[in-house]
Amino acid sequence: MLETTWFVLWGLLWAIYFMLDGFDLGIGALMPFIARNEEERHTLYRAIGPFWDGNEVWLITAAGVTFAAFPGTYAVMFSALYSPLMVILFALILRGAAVGFRSEVESHAAKRLCDALFFLGSVVPAVLFGVAFANIFKGIPIDGNGVFVGTIVDLLNPYGMLGGMLSLAAFLVHGALWLAIKTTGPLQKRMADFVQRAWLGLYAALGIFMFLFVLSRGQTALGRGYIGKPTLFWLPVLALISLFCIFVFVRKRGWARAWTASSVFLGLALFSGVLGIYPALLPSSLAPAFSMTIYNSASSPLTLKIMLGVALVLVPVVIIYQAWTFHLFRGKADGPDAVGKDVY
């Protein structure tokens, strides 16, 4: 019971991370294509300025909670996915530096270099998180000692690649919706047009992924999970409904509602995968007995209890003061009274 509670909390923390950092990663990945001049680039930085750092802490917390609650999974997952994680790490390091330095450097070349790093540092994690999670849902080649016996090429299979495309498309839509909330006039209109087109791409990618999922259902951990627990199909169905809601809300120009629907979609999409592999956190593609599960990789009951107390008290507090931040800086990011005009 304790382990299962932590399993759900673990999924929840990753879901919150994708809902929050998803939009600023998406905006970074959109930047070269939508910001037409320096003022628009500033608007983009202002739109994420007060939030992106706090959003990224959810990643640190999600990783930290994996370490605390399921140290075995943390160890095997992070060492097995060494190279992709290092690439994500370097991308996030350079991205953080670029966003921080953007307002401090003066030369045009240095500003453009920051923009380029911000773009790369956003698009790379946006793709790789999808690749990583799709591979986890599929199962990765770990042996009975928790040693990764594959190569990095094994991770770049159709399943993983499609997962990467999906997460990128979802984050682009999520970012564009956030920007639509934060802007007025032409930029907002462009975002609305973009979402209507990207939304179709997202639907298409999702369709191909589901096709592949059904086709390979016997060979993947996720597929086997769904065969064993058919009631799980409600999750992807709800995810598809929330995806459709985005479309409806965008047509009614309800940007905040569309963004909320997009958040719900991200959460449901992640949980469609996470609950599908339960009770494993990191399934092995070699043999089910080699999988890292909530039973063979969890911390002691004492640690799980203490950490549960900590999480149940602190996570709501964090959500409250972060919500206050979103409320405090709720204004538009463009125009003369823009939030963060004195920074970017």
Add this chain to the structure above:
Amino acid sequence: MDVLLLSRLQFAVAAFFHFLFVPLTLGLSVLVAFMETRYVLTRDEEYRRMARFWGKLFIINFGIGIVTGLTLEFQFGTNWSRYSIYVGDIFGSLLAIEATLAFFLESTFLAIWIFGWKRLSPRLHALCIWVVALAANVSAYWILAANAWMQHPVGYHIVNGRAELTDFLAVVTQRAAVVMFLHTVSGAFILSGFFVMGVSAYHLLKKQHEMFFQKSFRIAVWFTLIFSLFEVVQGHLNGAEVARNQPAKLAAMEALWETQTHAPQTLFLIPDEKNARNRLEIGKVPGVLSLLAYHRADAEVKGLRDFRPEDRPPVLLPFLSFRIMIGLGMLFPLLAGFGWLVRKRPAEYPRFLRILILAIPLPYIAIEMGWMLAEVGRQPWIVYGVMRTRDAVSPIAASQVAVSLAAFVIVYSLLGLVDFYLLAKFARSGPESEQFAPFAPLHPSR
């Protein structure tokens, strides 16, 4: 090179680099909070400009501290997976609590502080930087409690083939953790004080913004003096803690080979690790080491030869880093003390001001030496007496680590250069340059 050596080098690079940025975060946040509080209490605009100027330098420094901290957390999983499995039950929870309790507060409230100058009342705005300062130091406590547990593991038992928690409070409140926290944070405060004094000295020498930097100097000199004096006493307690918990580290940092009572402090010596002796020893003062370590001149101090060769830490690095740290630690109260004596007219002592500019890097060196002593002196253990470093490394290909290590060295060097360049640029430009234009008044933008 093998995975073990490469992973150790990578961890050393990541930790040393991270700790170039953390100490200034810890101390400067407190100083900025103090300055902004003075503004709230006195409504003297100069204090607000001070909070803005020093806050700007704080922000430039902070960003790199954050992103390099991410690396350290990831590395326990990527490079030290066997360690993570073996002690994650205890160690992992400390890191997770740090993130949830402190790191969220720090990041979120710093963003509010940066973007909120026009959106919050001065009182609430000042409160935000206090939250940042408090969260940064609380964060340090949890990380140092985790490190203290590696130095002196308590509150656990070995079952199911790993270390499991038995007493959470013992882990969090053990003396080693408290002592280590006080030691590290005082060092960070000293560093921040010297940073502010050094930058102020630069402008006072140039005779620009004199009132502004005179005030900054006076705040910093009090701060530095208090904590550099405290650190002398505290450093001694820290040494006694090491003597109690890690006798092998004590012997290594003193290059003491033979177990003896009335152990001497040697003024000059050259250790010879290969032959387990000292090549040269000049000026032995008997009993002093026994007295310093155990507060009794006749106390027995265990020499390295009484540890099995496979349990001995390297000698040269702990020995040298200890001496450099101590030497600098003695210099800091002297410099701060002189600064305090002339605090009302520092501009009349240009030679002293020049020394203060040159002194900016010294606390950085002292702090990095302290970490070298703590970490190298703990070898060959990753958790003292419980797990050896060589048993902790991940079962991964050396080529992967070689590539990431090279990437860390390159990326970190570039980031470090850019960051120090920007720090120097903004520090030199002073408070009234374009970047620090006076504020627009609070306006009803909501």
